[in-house]
Amino acid sequence: MDYMIWLNGEYIPRGEAKISMLDRGFRLGDVVFDTSRTFDGKVFRLRDHLDRLYRSLQFVRIDPGMTIDEMEQTTLQVVARNEAQRSKDGDDYMITQIVTRGEGGSRGDAVARANVSIWIDPMGFERYAPLYETGAHVVITKTRSYSSDQLDPKVKHYSRLNFVMADLEAADVDPDAFPLLLDADGNITESIGANFMVVSNGVLKTPVDRSTLQGVSRMTLMELAEQLGIPTEEADLQPYDVYTADEAFLCSTPYCLLPVGRVDNRQIGSEVPGPIAKQLLAAWSEKVGLEIVDQMATRARA
Amino acid sequence: MDYMIWLNGEYIPRGEAKISMLDRGFRLGDVVFDTSRTFDGKVFRLRDHLDRLYRSLQFVRIDPGMTIDEMEQTTLQVVARNEAQRSKDGDDYMITQIVTRGEGGSRGDAVARANVSIWIDPMGFERYAPLYETGAHVVITKTRSYSSDQLDPKVKHYSRLNFVMADLEAADVDPDAFPLLLDADGNITESIGANFMVVSNGVLKTPVDRSTLQGVSRMTLMELAEQLGIPTEEADLQPYDVYTADEAFLCSTPYCLLPVGRVDNRQIGSEVPGPIAKQLLAAWSEKVGLEIVDQMATRARA
Amino acid sequence: MDYMIWLNGEYIPRGEAKISMLDRGFRLGDVVFDTSRTFDGKVFRLRDHLDRLYRSLQFVRIDPGMTIDEMEQTTLQVVARNEAQRSKDGDDYMITQIVTRGEGGSRGDAVARANVSIWIDPMGFERYAPLYETGAHVVITKTRSYSSDQLDPKVKHYSRLNFVMADLEAADVDPDAFPLLLDADGNITESIGANFMVVSNGVLKTPVDRSTLQGVSRMTLMELAEQLGIPTEEADLQPYDVYTADEAFLCSTPYCLLPVGRVDNRQIGSEVPGPIAKQLLAAWSEKVGLEIVDQMATRARA
Amino acid sequence: MDYMIWLNGEYIPRGEAKISMLDRGFRLGDVVFDTSRTFDGKVFRLRDHLDRLYRSLQFVRIDPGMTIDEMEQTTLQVVARNEAQRSKDGDDYMITQIVTRGEGGSRGDAVARANVSIWIDPMGFERYAPLYETGAHVVITKTRSYSSDQLDPKVKHYSRLNFVMADLEAADVDPDAFPLLLDADGNITESIGANFMVVSNGVLKTPVDRSTLQGVSRMTLMELAEQLGIPTEEADLQPYDVYTADEAFLCSTPYCLLPVGRVDNRQIGSEVPGPIAKQLLAAWSEKVGLEIVDQMATRARA
C-alpha cells in the first residue's frame, strides 16, 4: 500500500499524485524543493531543511502562501498521517516539500499561485547497502555544474538536466558509478543530491559552497567531526585531491555517509569504510539512536 | 471549449492533462520538447522542428519510442482533430511535442519509458500585438545562459529556472520588458524561447549558435534576408552592438519577428518596425499567405 | 564660502581648482587617489589611508615627489587651514589626496612630473541619512568589476567608467538604488567606493580582497566586530548569500556603515538597521566620540 | 605659437585649456572621445569618426547637447580657425572631440551638463618616422584588455590605467617597445589607441571587434586591401599567429600603418615594411594625395 502525500491541502495516494502539464514547475523548471528523512519515524533536522527551502524560495521569489511554521506543522501532520504504515514495516523514508510557482505568469495580474505538495519517498537502500563493503565507484564527469551567475547551486531546484547527463556519463564508465561534477574552473562540486568529502592526513575536507548545495548531511558531518576532534576544512578541491585522498565519501540525506572505494578507476584508501568514516557513522548512529548501516542492510533485504 | 491534446496515445482536453509528479520530467528536468505553429491551420516547417526535436533526443539519449515519421504523422493527426474548432475561431496556435524520460531510472532494467505528449497552446498575441507600434523593451540581465559544458543551449529543454530568474530581473526594470541573456563571456545569446537579431549598416546579424537555440524562425529570417539580397552574418555580438544597432528584433515561433524599440532604456533606431524588419515581415507574410501583424492585431482584440 | 584645497603647493578655493586637459590623469586615467574623513575635525586613520595610497603609487609606478610622512604633514596642514570654517558649521568632510602622473610621457627623458592635490569634499549626508530608517536599495548589476589581470581593484584609481555604467543600471531598476558589482566569476565585489558586508547566522562576512578595495571602513568594522565577539569571515560570496542574509550593509568612508533594506527587490532581514549593524555603529560612534547616525541626520537637515 | 582649441563654445590656446577637477570626466573617468587627423589640412573620414563618437555616447548615455551635424560643423570651424598656422608649417595634426558628463550626478535633478571640447594635438611623428626602416618592436603584455561585460573596448574612453600599466611592461623589455594586449581568453586585441594586423600566406588578418576598437584606420586598410585584391579576414588571433606571421603592423590615426619588425624579441618577416604593407601605404598615400611616410620623415626632422 502506498503512502499518502499532501497536495495543496488534500491527501492523495503517492502513486496517484499528478500535476497539470501547464504548471510552470513542469514547463519552465520553475520549482524548488527540499528533502529530509526520518530516523525511526522522527524527521531529522526538519527546521534546517525548511530554512534552506525558504532560502530557495527567497532566491526564486516564489511565495508559497505558507509561513515556515505552517510548513513545519503540515510536514509533521503528513508524518503522523503515515506513521501507522511506516512503523508496521519498521521502515524510514524521505520527506520532501515541493513548491512550484503554479500555472500562469510571473508578473502582474496573471501571476501564478504556488502549488505546494509534501511527499514521502522511499530511501533506495537497495542501491546503497552493498557499497558499505565495496565502496562506491565515483566518476568525475565532463558535464559541469552551473555557475552562480547562471543558477546558483545553493538553490535546491529541479532544472537538473545537466545532472541527468552527468549520470549517463558516469554510467558509460561503470553502470554502478556515481557522477561527481566540477565547477567552471575545474573544482570539485557535488554529486546528484549529494555532497562530497575527502580525508587527507587526518583532515576532513569538503568543497566550499560556491558551487554546491549547503547540505544538511554535510553540515551534520562537519559538526560531528568537530565534536570528535577531527579537523575540518572547506576548500577548493581538485580531482588530484580526490585521487590521492586517504578516504572519500558522499553524504546525502538518505544514507548520511556513503564510503567511496574508487574514483575514475583509481582505488581510494586501503579499507572501506575508512577509519574516519567509521567514526562519523558511529557518532551519527548514536545521535539518532539507530545503527545507520545496519538499518540499510536490513531494509535492503526486506 | 478546450483544444484536445495527445498524451501517450490518448486525446484529452488540454486543461485536464496531467503528469505524474514522479515523472523524471518533473523531478529532474529530464525532458525535451519542440514547438511549431500553424498559419491558417497549416503547420509551418514541421519537419525542421522535428529534426531539432530528434537532435535534442539524441543529445539527452531519450528514446521516444516513435520514429520521426511517426511523430510527424501523429502531430498532423492532432492538428486534424482540432481543425474544426480552430477554423471556427479563425485562430492559429502553437503545437508542441514534449518527451520526458518517464518514471524510473536512467540505467539498466529500471530504465524509464518515455512519456510523449503533443500540445496545442495559444499564441499569446495579446502581449505581442501592441509592440509592433511601440517596439518591445529588452533588458539585458545579469543572469546568464548555461554554457555548453553544463547544458548546451541548442538542446530545447525545460530546465529553465535561469530563464525565470532573468524574466524577473527584466521586470524589475520594466514590467513589460523582455530579458536578453549573455553567455559566460558576455556575448549576447537569446531571450526566453526567442532568438535575437540586429541590423547594422544594412547587415542582419545574429549570435552564433554556440550559446543559442538553433531557431527555426531565425533560420527562416536568414533565408528570407538572403532572398531579399540583405547581407547576413552570424557573429559574437556584445551589448554595444545592440545599443548602437539601427534595428533590433526578437524572433520566435509565435510572432515570427517582434521589433525592439528600447534596450536597457536606450532607444534603438528611429522607427518601429524598422525598414529591414518591415521587409522581412512582408516576405514572411507572403510566404505563408497571411498578414502576420494584421492577424496578431485582429486576434489580440478577439 | 568654499573650502581651500592644496594643489602642488598652492592653496586654491575648491571650486576654482582646475587641471590641464593635457594631464595624463585626464587623458589616460593615469591617476590614483585616496580618501579619508574627519570626525569632529580629526582625520580618521589617516596613516592607513596613506599606506594604501602609497601601495597604489607603488603599483602604478608613479613617484609623487613626496614621502609618506610629507604627505601626512601636508594633509594635516590642509585640515588646519580649513578648521575655522569647518568648526563654525559643526561639519565634517572628506579629505582626498589625488596624484596624477602629470603631463608628458611615461618613459625616459620625457617622463611626466606628478601632479599632487589634496581635496576637501562634502560628505553627501543628504543621500544617506534617510536610509538609516528605510535601508538602502541595492541592485546587482550586469556590468562587472575589472579582474586583477586587467586592473587590480585594490588600486584606488579613477578609470571607473564601468562604475558609472553600473550606477546607471542600478538606477534603471530604482532611481535611488546603489549598484553592487560581481567579479568575472560571479562573486560579489563592491559598490562604487564602498565595500559590502552581510550577516548570516551571526557571522559577519565580506568578500575577499581579490576583487575589492582594501577598505579602511571594512577593516575598521572587522576589528570592531572582533572586539565585540562577533565572528568574522572573508569569503567568496554570491548573490544567494546576499538575498538570504539576515543583514546587509555598505561600508565606506563618508557613512561608515549604511544598512541595506532591499537587494534586487528582495527584502533583507526584518529590521533596519539590523542588530549587528546597530552594535557596530554604536561601537564606532564610541570610538570616535560622536553619534555617527545622529550627525548624519543633523547635517542632512542643515 | 599654440593651436587654439574649442571648449564649450570658446576658443582657448591649447596649453591653457583646463578642466575643473570636480568634473566627472576627471573624477570618475566619465568621458568619451574620438580622434581623427588631417591630411594636408583636410580631415580624413570625419563622419566615420563622429559616428563612432556618437556610438560611444549612446553606450555611456551622455547627451552632448549637440547633434552629430553640429559636432561636424564645429569641428570643421576649429580646423578653419587653425588653418593659417597649420599651412604655414606645412604640418598636419590630430583633431579630437572630448565629451565628459560634466560636474554633478548621473541621476535626476542633479544630473550633470556635458563638457565638450575639440582639440588639436600634434602627431608625434618623431617617434614613428624611424620605425619605417627598422620596424617597431612590439611586446605582448601580461596586463589584459577589459572584457565587454566590464567596459566594452569598442567604446573610446579614458579609463585607461590598464593601458598605462601595459605600456610600462613593454618598456621593461625595451624602452622603445609598443605594448600589445590580450583579451581574457588570450586572444590578441590592440595596442594603445592602435589596432593590430598580420599578413600570413598573403591574407591580411586582424582581430574581431569583440575586444578591440572599431578603428577607422583598420577599416580603411581593410577596404584598401579589398580594392587591391588582397584577401582579408577578421579572426581570433593568438601570439602564435603573430610570431609566425610574414608581416605585422600597427594601424592608428596618426601614422595610418606602422610596420612591426620584432614581437617579443622574435623577428617578424624578412623586410620592413613588408610587401603588403608597402602596397597599402602606397594606396593610402594616393587616396589622400600625400606621401604618408615621406611626410612623417620630413616633419620628424622639422
Add this chain to the structure above:
Amino acid sequence: MDYMIWLNGEYIPRGEAKISMLDRGFRLGDVVFDTSRTFDGKVFRLRDHLDRLYRSLQFVRIDPGMTIDEMEQTTLQVVARNEAQRSKDGDDYMITQIVTRGEGGSRGDAVARANVSIWIDPMGFERYAPLYETGAHVVITKTRSYSSDQLDPKVKHYSRLNFVMADLEAADVDPDAFPLLLDADGNITESIGANFMVVSNGVLKTPVDRSTLQGVSRMTLMELAEQLGIPTEEADLQPYDVYTADEAFLCSTPYCLLPVGRVDNRQIGSEVPGPIAKQLLAAWSEKVGLEIVDQMATRARA
C-alpha cells in the same frame, strides 16, 4: 631488421637511438617535432610539414642549426637510405623530425645546442584498419586542451601528459576508444595527434585553429572538399554538433581520414564510412596513386 634513423648527423638503428637523460627535451619538455608520412615511399607534403616545424621553432625560440632547406634535404636522404627495406616490404611509414634545445641552459653563455634527429616510425595500421568497417569510438574527455596563454596547441611539442590522461579516460569508457578534448570554453579541439571533423547538412566542419594543431591532413581534406564542391567551414563546435552530426571523422597523418561510428556511446550517422568520407578518401587515394584503405587493410594483415 630495423629502419635507420638520423641523429645529429649519424645513422643509427631505430631501436638503438637514445638521448641523454640530461637533455632539456627530456627534463623540461623543451622539444618540438613534426611528422609526415610516405605514400609508396614518397613523402607527402613534406614542405608543409617543415613549414609548421619551423613555425614551432620560431615560437619556442630554438635554433635547430639547420635551414629549412637543409632539413628538407636531410629528410629526403633518410628516406633514400631506408628505401630498399621499405620497398622490399611494400610498406609505408611515418617520418619525424625532432628538435630538442639540448643540454644546458636557455640563456647567455650556457645556452644549449639543439639536438636534431629524423625518425622513421611504423604507421600502426593494425589499430586503424578494422575501423573502416565499424567506425572508431570517440570519447569526449574531462581533461582539456591547454589554452594559448599556457601553451599554444598550434605548436607541435611533447609536453603532452594531458593527452596521456585523456587517453586513459577514454579507455575507461571503452578500451578501444579515442579521446577527444575540449578547450577551456567547452569547444571541441582535437584528439591525440589528430584533428576532428563533422559533416552536417552536407557541410564539412572542423574546429578553428585557436585550440588545435594546424593539421596538414586537415588542410588536405579541406582542399579536397573544395575541389569536390563540398562546402567547408571552420567554426567553434560543441559536443552537440558532434552527437547530432551526419558523419564524423578523425584526420591524421598515418591514416588520412578515420571514420567515427560512435561518440560517447551515441551512434553517429547511419553508415561507416559515410558518403562524404568515402568521397574524400577516394579523392585522396587518387591524388597519391594508392588506395589508402586497401593498403591499410593489407598491411594490417602483414
Add this chain to the structure above:
Amino acid sequence: MDYMIWLNGEYIPRGEAKISMLDRGFRLGDVVFDTSRTFDGKVFRLRDHLDRLYRSLQFVRIDPGMTIDEMEQTTLQVVARNEAQRSKDGDDYMITQIVTRGEGGSRGDAVARANVSIWIDPMGFERYAPLYETGAHVVITKTRSYSSDQLDPKVKHYSRLNFVMADLEAADVDPDAFPLLLDADGNITESIGANFMVVSNGVLKTPVDRSTLQGVSRMTLMELAEQLGIPTEEADLQPYDVYTADEAFLCSTPYCLLPVGRVDNRQIGSEVPGPIAKQLLAAWSEKVGLEIVDQMATRARA
C-alpha cells in the same frame, strides 16, 4: 669524476645515462619525478618527497613496479654509493627519482613497463649565492600555469614547455630574472620548480595549492614560521600583493629560501634578506645543522 646514477637496477656514470628516444617519457611527456636534497650528505624529508612522488604516480596511473619502501631503500643506497665522493668535496646535491611509463602503449597487452631512475644532480649554488645580497629579480610572465582540468600543477612532471617559455619571457626583461606565473584567473602560482611567498604586515602568505606544487620547502617554511610564532596564510594572491609586500621569496629544494629584491622592476621591501627571511633561514639552518647561506657562498666559490 661523475656521480653514479641508478637506472633500472644498474649504476651508470651520470653523464652517460641515456633513455630510448622511443620511451613515452620522451615522446609523450609521460613521466613524473620528485627531487630532494642532502644536507651534509643526509637526505632531507625524503619520505615527504616520496609521498608526493607516489601521489603523482597515483594521479597519472603509472605503476613504478616498486613500493614506496623499496623506492626509499634504493634512494638511500644511491646516496651511500656516492657518499665517498660527496664527502671528499664537502658538497651536497639534489637527488631525483624519475619514473616514465616506458616504451609501448597505455592500454591492454601492449602496456609499457615503467622506466625508473634515481639521479644525483648538482645544486647550482653559483646562480643563487650572490642573490642573498642583492635579492633575486622576479618577473611575472604572460605565459600562464596549466589549470587543474588540463594538467594539475600538484603533479610533478616534465611537460613543462610553458615553463621554458616563461623563463625566456623573464629573460627578455632581465637576463638574470626568475619567472613567476599566474593561473588562468590571474592569481600568483609559482616559479619553475619553486614556490613563492610574501610577507605583509608580519603575515607569511603563499598561494593555495590549487595552482601550485605542494612544495616540501614551502611546507617546511610554513612549519618553521609556526614554530617561530609568525602567522601564516594560504590565500589567492595577485601581483598587487607581491608589488606591495614587505618581503618576498622563492622557496625550493636546492636553496630552501631565496630572497627577492625586485618584482617587475619594482623594489620589494627595504633590505635583502628581510627580517622574516633571516629568521626562517636561521631556523632551517639550525634544524639541519648547517649554515645554509654560508654553504651556498662557499660552494659557489669552489
